[in-house]
Amino acid sequence: MDAAAPSPDAPALPRRLRDWFEGRGWAPHPHQLALLARARLGGADLLIAPTGAGKTLAGFLPSLAALIENPAPGLHTLYVSPLKALAADIRRNLEGPARDMALPIRIEDRTGDTRASVKARQRRDPPHILLTTPESLALLVASEHAGETFRGLKAVVVDEAHALAESKRGDQLALCLARLDTLAPGHRRVGLSATTEDPEGLARWLAPDGCRLLRAPDGPDPDIAILDDAGDPPWSGMGGRYAVRAIYERVKAARTTLIFINTRALAELFFRALWEVNADNLPIGLHHGSLGREARQRVEAAMAAGELRAVVCTSSLDLGVDWGDVDLVIQVGAPKGVKRLVQRIGRANHRFDAPSRALVVPANRLEVLECRAALEAVREGRLDGEPRALGRLDVLCQHILLVACAGPFEADALFAEVRRAGPYAALDREDFDRCLDFCATGGYALRAYDEWRRLMQAPDGLWRLRDPRAARRLRMNVGVIVEAETLKVQAGSRRGGGRLLGEVEEAFAATLSPGDTFLIGGEVVRFEGLREMSLQVTKAPGRDPKIPVFAGGKLPISTLLAERVMAMLNAPEQWSALPAPVADWLRLHAARSGMPRADDLLVETFPRAGRWFMAAWGFAGRNAHQTLGLLATRRMEALGLAPLGFLANDYAVLVWSLDPVDDPAPIFAREGLAEGLEQWLAETSVMKRAFRQVAVVSGLVQRRLPGEVKSGRQATFSSDILYDTLRKYDPGHLMLAITRAEAQRGLVDFERVEAMLDRIGGRIRHIRSPRMTPLCAPLMMEMGREKVPGAAEDRLLEEEVEALVAEAEGRA
């Protein structure tokens, strides 16, 4: 990697730009000048720089310089960011200098919020610089005018490339970038990224045919510590509420604090707890993805105006507009990944030269180790990351359909183009052809509708839409994020309407009866009734609320962190540095049992309260352990050990049964595990959930548009039905293959189960203990919260009906 020293042959800044810098008493950073120099070479560049290093200006400098020389009309530079807000913010930040320098150029943004008339005008008469999101870009590319719009394009700037590359949206963007290369050959591409563990991989994602790397010097080391004056963390729990007073004191002492919490539900609870100790009435806000857009925008605006002293937030604020005033970041709960922690820390002091100040608050005793491990990794500059996934085929299906919306295409040419997109560089022709076949005919083994194809191949060999009117519907399906089914929550009069507080998932809504109270947006509200598919609520302060269920949020611990925690567990000489209760706890465990190690699997068994327990310390992360637990209980069932339930966390899986496990080896044997998984997966709701996403993204079913009322109409039916039908009649169908791959990668995380089994290589260390071992204590405390597993839906339903009847008759 090159150091970003200004090279002697660096081009001088155009006079107007130099004057502008000097007029503010600024000097361009060396990496900004270096990028300007490289821009002359064309091709692709990736700039990796810490927050506050003037990344965005670096990305635009070459464009501004070129536009100063020649402000010819037409689209010159396209900027893509993962956030609408960022696109709008960058526009404002660029308009200032453009005005100051009296540049005769137009800078506009284009997102889902842009008015249709503006969009139409932008297509006819594009601005010089257009700022947009991956979804809006996909729509532009799918327009029949795409060729004209992009003809003169000179540069594409991809902001927050590290964040985009890790998501499905990154697959879509990469495909669109490859398309742009076809539409406007020879334009430059610049990626801007925060610090990342795999710069070369990110460069290949951005431009697989070759991409130069440029790294800005790191800023000063962050001032980061574990919060140590909050008392001892509890045995179990995730919310960190024990530390709320200590955190409040830190908030009081700082100017502006960002408090990151790992899940939305925990954020709601912590926010509430913080307000309970907020004796000074400090302005403290809440921000997470399930709040209404207005509520979120209010908090963002107040933050930008410097009106808030703290915001409790989730990953919803991992990215976003810079707030220079943030001088403290607090991470509540173990960060689960080092990279995530580093990026969150970077949200404090968005200035290049000032160190970021951050505190990490372990939520329980084991997390004390995890937080220390994360801090050490940050200090050593070790970042974690999962291997970069290959491009998803459901996204490719959507892309093929969008390309067809823009006009006829040739399959060979499109295949070649798709392979120029980073995530699809290794795509084979067979998979491409299956996707094309799916788009054209549905890809079914039974060819039922040859006359009703979606795409037709004309005698000239070109593929086109059978019915051009379908383009409108296909464009409406753009996007790769499929939200969980949610219902809006509105506060107001009993007559309906009122303020939008946020959204809750349908599954949670279904558990509510009128009069129930729950927490949303930091407020306790009472459920009054359902009206036009939104939950009508009234405020009910002071009541004890239920906690809404929000999907996602619980990311598993990274492999790097898990390895480091295991290393700490096996280094007793370091335990004295730990808080005394934690050190004592580990010593007690070491005396009674053994420590989990990386080179074998520690399995502990012990009796308690008439049951037998087995803890397997796999350190493979929550999702993998969940899967391992399901597979282990199935095997125990087959062995006649009468398993009753299990519980998984990031470190271990705990199974309880009527009979003891004498030999754990067959339960964790690798042989046959994948087959067991296949069989179990097919029956589980995990697959149906994954299928729904895949079906929407690939265009098998139509996306429900935001704001569209979920009609109770009998005409629409659930994607579960399609899943069951395909499983029965067309088990080899592409959609099922994609679904399996998605489920194994995400929620099921079978890859990590296998990686763990590889690591232990069949070595199982079985320790029989006469009683519960100390490390198991937190797991045992979580046991009460476990749900009923298994498929006994009818029994559950009957019990529910009995309860309902009892309620209706006033017996409950």
Add this chain to the structure above:
Amino acid sequence: MNIAARFPIPASEGLFFRLAGREVAARPSGALWVPELGLMAVADLHLGKAERMARRGGALLPPYECAETLARLEAEIAALRPACVVCVGDSFDDDLAARALDGEACDRLAALARGRRWIWVSGNHDPATPCLPGEAVAEHDATHPDASAGGPLVFRHIAAPGAAPGEVSGHYHPAATLAPHGRRIRRRCFLEDGRRVILPAFGAFTGGLCATDAAFNPLLGPGARALLVGSRVIAAPRSALSGRAG
């Protein structure tokens, strides 16, 4: 964990209830069985739905729904051996779908209709007469020779407000959602109040209208029940469902 294996659920013949004084059964399949008439009724088969959606430029759904719906019908007819089968409307997703039914599906339908009375009640999707074996009618009256056994049963596609007791209809595809232990379970269901019954959709590719929807209010009395179908039939008072969200 296999709780089902620990507490085996007995196979069920369906749940019997009285409709205008007659003993009828809600079958786990979603069919209605009238033992004393040897009559089986199914509603809303929506045969040809995938084909119709594709024809109209919509999604290319798996073209197996016809085979699946027919397989369900065959299983139910084999189990009950009815003397008469009444399809209570929307048997085809539209008239074109009925004509476009492939040869194999036509043969299977013909085999099912052989040796028994087969009645197609027309629905809003399929108003015209299907060109298939059986009688096509706007409504079907089934009166038992022994009138003391109860009043006549009338089969029509859409329930008529104020109809005489003994009405059997479809059209709405009722379904109910319960959330035991916070776990959301949605099932197709019958809705009955002793005077009329609204059948769940029998077809494979059919959605559902929530049993608590206001559209049912003018049709059902206060004692109405939802009979949820699945591996067996479970009855829940409709009033206990109402007010629940989702």
